[in-house]
Amino acid sequence: MNNAPLVSLSGVSKCYPKLTALDNVSMELRQGEVLGLFGHNGAGKTTMMKLILGVISPSRGQVQVMGMAPDSKAAWHSRAKVGYLPENVSFYEHLTGLEVLTYFARLKGLDKKDALALIEQVGITHAMKRQVKTYSKGMRQRLGLAQAFIGAPKLLLLDEPTVGLDPIATAEFYQTVDRLKNQGTSIILCSHVLPGVEQHIDRAIILSSGKMLAMGTLEQLRRDANLPVAIKPDGLNGAVRQDAKLMSYLSAQGEEDNNQTLYVPEQDKLAILRQLLAYEHLTDVKVETASLEQVYQHYLSGGHQSGGHQSGGKGKHI
Numbered sequence: 539m540n541n542a543p544l545v546s547l548s549g550v551s552k553c554y555p556k557l558t559a560l561d562n563v564s565m566e567l568r569q570g571e572v573l574g575l576f577g578h579n580g581a582g583k584t585t586m587m588k589l590i591l592g593v594i595s596p597s598r599g600q601v602q603v604m605g606m607a608p609d610s611k612a613a614w615h616s617r618a619k620v621g622y623l624p625e626n627v628s629f630y631e632h633l634t635g636l637e638v639l640t641y642f643a644r645l646k647g648l649d650k651k652d653a654l655a656l657i658e659q660v661g662i663t664h665a666m667k668r669q670v671k672t673y674s675k676g677m678r679q680r681l682g683l684a685q686a687f688i689g690a691p692k693l694l695l696l697d698e699p700t701v702g703l704d705p706i707a708t709a710e711f712y713q714t715v716d717r718l719k720n721q722g723t724s725i726i727l728c729s730h731v732l733p734g735v736e737q738h739i740d741r742a743i744i745l746s747s748g749k750m751l752a753m754g755t756l757e758q759l760r761r762d763a764n765l766p767v768a769i770k771p772d773g774l775n776g777a778v779r780q781d782a783k784l785m786s787y788l789s790a791q792g793e794e795d796n797n798q799t800l801y802v803p804e805q806d807k808l809a810i811l812r813q814l815l816a817y818e819h820l821t822d823v824k825v826e827t828a829s830l831e832q833v834y835q836h837y838l839s840g841g842h843q844s845g846g847h848q849s850g851g852k853g854k855h856i
């Protein structure tokens with residue numbers, strides 16, 4: 539595997555007259571790596587994607603994609619190796635799905651046969667001869683994904699790829715991400731839906747107002763954030779409350795609703811688990827590390843959030 543970064547940003551800023559959309563950001567993406575790009579609306583995620591695509595140029599710093607500045611003329615041939623799914627994808631409404639995809643396939647030097655295979659892969663073969671104007675939101679999104687996957691790109695930039703997809707299509711999408719990653723494709727994926735993403739990314743970047751608040755593997759981000767581990771013992775019938783040390787790990791909310799979840803700093807986890815295992819009434823114990831959503835909230839709140847973390851609901855948006 540080639541170890542040179544496929545994408546690198548060094549000290550990159552993008553300034554508009556009244557606003558700095560991206561502020562001194564440095565990062566690298568290697569072959570076969572999946573990077574999650576997270577941040578609230580206006581954080582600078584799309585700006586970063588556009589800089590990598592070369593459709594806008596940095597005000598300061600350097601962007602390199604496959605060894606070249608993506609906004610330079612010399613980068614023309616590497617553009618065919620990049621796939622992009624924009625946010626709010628839109629197509630020529632009067633063309634059929636197959637016509638749209640055949641058109642994009644031909645732009646990349648491929649033919650109708652490749653378009654057909656991709657249409658099948660994203661599950662819209664039944665609708666490929668219908669005009670796009672008759673497509674549902676989810677079908678348009680599937681067509682958008684097929685368009686991004688054309689030509690087996692080395693680099694995929696996906697802005698909100700699961701918006702509008704039902705749970706089965708979302709699961710299929712993540713299977714495709716895993717498969718492409720295993721084939722060596724590098725992927726940057728922006729999402730507001732955090733649950734479900736974390737198993738499929740190698741590293742995450744958290745952006746806020748154009749600044750990079752954090753970058754690393756989830757393990758690194760969890761460690762740096764020092765978020766507590768939630769330990770949920772069963773069968774202790776109030777024994778936790780008779781032990782001053784265990785009591786100190788119950789959250790204030792837990793005391794009110796008789797919840798026995800202990801929020802324990804990572805370094806105390808094993809000692810507390812040993813103590814709990816010594817209770818003969820213990821019937822079960824669950825251990826939950828902080829989710830991506832909790833890590834995200836921690837960094838966005840300036841890293842001052844402390845105490846208990848609550849489990850994030852499925853499909854929650856940031």
Ligand SMILES: Nc1ncnc2c1ncn2[C@@H]1O[C@H](COP(=O)(O)OP(=O)(O)OP(=O)(O)O)[C@@H](O)[C@H]1O
Nearest residue numbers: 554557559577578579580581582583584585586625
């Ligand atoms: N051409 C432009 N001129 C002026 N400001 C711009 C321009 N393009 C983007 N911005 C501003 O830059 C900031 C970052 O925008 P960007 O689209 O990168 O955010 P984002 O993180 O992708 O947000 P969202 O989640 O809403 O898509 C926003 O405040 C946006 O209004």
